[in-house]
Amino acid sequence: MQSKSKLQLVSGAPTPLYTQLKDLLRGRILDGTYPPHSRMPSEHELCASFGVSRITVRQALGDLQKEGLIFRIHGKGTFVSRPKAFQNVTSLQGFAEAMSSMGYEIINRVLDFSFVPADARVAARLDIAEGDEVAAIRRVRLLNREPVSLELTWIPSPLARRLEHADLVTRDVFLILENDCETPLGHADLAIDAVLADDELTEALRIEEGAPVLRIERLTHDAAGRPIDFEYLYFRGDAFQYRLRTDRQRNGA
Amino acid sequence: MQSKSKLQLVSGAPTPLYTQLKDLLRGRILDGTYPPHSRMPSEHELCASFGVSRITVRQALGDLQKEGLIFRIHGKGTFVSRPKAFQNVTSLQGFAEAMSSMGYEIINRVLDFSFVPADARVAARLDIAEGDEVAAIRRVRLLNREPVSLELTWIPSPLARRLEHADLVTRDVFLILENDCETPLGHADLAIDAVLADDELTEALRIEEGAPVLRIERLTHDAAGRPIDFEYLYFRGDAFQYRLRTDRQRNGA
DNA sequence: TGGCATAACTTGTAATGACAAGATGCCGCG
DNA sequence: CGCGGCATCTTGTCATTACAAGTTATGCCA
Structure with a gap:
């Protein structure tokens, strides 16, 4: 009709x-x-x-x-x-992207890549239904052969299927999404705090139990504003600094 | 009635x-x-x-x-x-500025305000000569009567003299600099990592030794790009989150 | 006793109507 | 010509009503 x-x-x-x-x-x-x-x-x-x-x-x-x-x-x-x-204050950059431009050698060790049903928290962040299939990725990043971070990543299945066979060892998820999946990135919301290393972290990062760890919860959105990548990044407090620059906004808006 | x-x-x-x-x-x-x-x-x-x-x-x-x-x-x-x-830092905002707009009660306890010669590290950051006089401020910030952060601040003397008698208890240094000292702020560079609480921190923040602490090194510049305020901020890992949003740079603007 | 239907909650979505308050141009009056 | 007031736009606030949909406890029935 x-x-x-x-x-x-x-x-x-x-x-x-x-x-x-x-x-x-x-x-x-x-x-x-x-x-x-x-x-x-x-x-x-x-x-x-x-x-x-x-x-x-x-x-x-x-x-x-x-x-x-x-x-x-x-x-x-x-x-x-x-x-x-005009709104950009800091640029959203992947870890390897940032580090390799500074001359560091980056290797990612993929501990796990599996498809699982989303739990409540992941579903809420990615704006999908609880139980929907997502890819769950666990990676340890090595900087100059030393482990510096453990990263837990969740990506909705339809998108994740397309990077299943991508080179996660040397490339950033960000770059793969943008270049191979035609998914331009928009912005990311980050929440940063400090925690102590638990068993999983001590093993993955080869640090002592109770060592300080920088935890970053990051929700990355595509250019249209849809959440596409939810991550927890755990950085060794003694081996990594997160740097950024913020600008003073003059007006209220 | x-x-x-x-x-x-x-x-x-x-x-x-x-x-x-x-x-x-x-x-x-x-x-x-x-x-x-x-x-x-x-x-x-x-x-x-x-x-x-x-x-x-x-x-x-x-x-x-x-x-x-x-x-x-x-x-x-x-x-x-x-x-x-949590503090949202899409824009450069003082701590009290951010918190009071969300209905939290903020009190600053000024532990120390003195004029001292700049050591090598402070001098390098503030782009002054080692030994030049700077104001050194030590403050504990209370959020709803609970200590959440210890802040160490260094400000070059000429500027600091003008905020010597300002109300540091309820007001942000940022606001004082902007409103009372006619010093518009430009941007700040931040470096964030995680450390463990030492003696000074356990006492100031009333936390246990070895508790996780979020450390932020912040160098604030005025609108002309001159460094005017160098700070170390130590936040309780269990009571505070630093939040921000970053945007993906697509091209050269 | 086990399990299923249901009632009684909850929040989510949506329409309709009304008035308040800020912005702006028009028009008439001085 | 200038200016005040009014008409008429806009978004902001709020009440009322209705139904959809998710959750949970109850109780009946097999």
């Missing part, structure tokens, strides 16, 4: 209406239909265009605002944020 | 209802009325307790969820997160 040229949102669909609308609008922002700094259609117009209520529109816009793609001005309208390039 | 013993939210107030409710609930979470891992009252109960609609309750809960204070499980209820304070 026919379908209107206008895009349609389906109510009974597997994903809620506001998610469909959000994805659709994000697509238009990323493909330039709504260029940076331009005003988007008003909430009322979006309601009319897609035949949904204002609550639904607002939930979609609220999520996009959280993602940083748009901002709203009371009484004026909703606007597309300036493109990412 | 009378007032019910029950807490009241005021509709015509300067702040919206959901903000009042959010602040009230956050207070109860932070003061232990709703302890970690406990289930909070259901949305329906909150509606009844405070005489507001479910939309208002959900907006308040949604914001608290974004802050990381609570999490929700479909069909089960709303729960208080394990308390782990």
Whole structure:
């Protein structure tokens, strides 16, 4: 049967209406239909265009605002944020990427690569259902033949299948995803704290029990903002420093 | 007039209802009325307790969820997160700046403020001559009356003289430099690693010897790029997370 | 006793309606 | 011409109602 040229949102669909609308609008922002700094259609117009209520529109816009793609001005309208390039404060770089550019020799020892059902925590981070299949990777990274980090990685199955036979020994997951899987990366959220080495860590990193370990929880998203790679990185406190640079934001936003 | 013993939210107030409710609930979470891992009252109960609609309750809960204070499980209820304070460092922000905006109470205990000659390491970082006079500040920061960090700060003398009489107890050095000293900040370079608590740290942070500590070496520059503030920050590993977001550089901008 | 259906909770999604408050242009009045 | 006020846009806040969907305990039935 026919379908209107206008895009349609389906109510009974597997994903809620506001998610469909959000994805659709994000697509238009990323493909330039709504260029940076331009005003988007008003909430009322979006309601009319897609035949949904204002609550639904607002939930979609609220999520996009959280993602940083748009901002709203009371009484004026909703606007597309300036493109990412201007927002960059630090660059997202893989470990080997960063180290090899500094002349270090990097080797990855893959301890485990298997497909398992996602537990609650992994599922929540990757925005998939608990029990969905994910690839679980355990790697130890050696810098100049010395173990410096243990990395636990979870990647959704469809994507992970494509890097199953990739060279995980010398290459960063980041580079493989970008170059071999045509999955441009967007941003990553990191949480850093300090813990003590447990049994697994003492063995993997050949350090003493109770040694200080830098733990980084990293959730990497693709360019569209979808989470695609959840990792725990454990670095030897005595052999590694995490360095970054932050810039002072003058405005509040 | 009378007032019910029950807490009241005021509709015509300067702040919206959901903000009042959010602040009230956050207070109860932070003061232990709703302890970690406990289930909070259901949305329906909150509606009844405070005489507001479910939309208002959900907006308040949604914001608290974004802050990381609570999490929700479909069909089960709303729960208080394990308390782990964190600092988001997408932008260069002082500790108190970050925490107080999230409703935490911050107190700085100034252990020492003296002018000393710069040692070799400090001089190198601040790009001054060894022996030049610098201000050395030792502070312990308390979050909700609990010590979370020990901070060692070195600032070149000419600048430091101007903040000698500033309120270091409640204000960030960053804000004082910017607002009182007309010294706009530029960027900061950070190096993060993990160490074990030594004597000084166990005493200052009231933790056990050998506990994991997150160490951050931070060199802050003014807008012109001159180093103006060199610091070591020691955070309790069990009570603090450093969070940040990085973006992938796609090209040369 | 074991297991399944169900009732009674929970949060998630969505529509509709209403008014408040900020922004902006238009128009008439001085 | 200038300026105040109003109409009319925008987003922000909030109530009410309804149903969907996940969770759990209860109790009936075999």
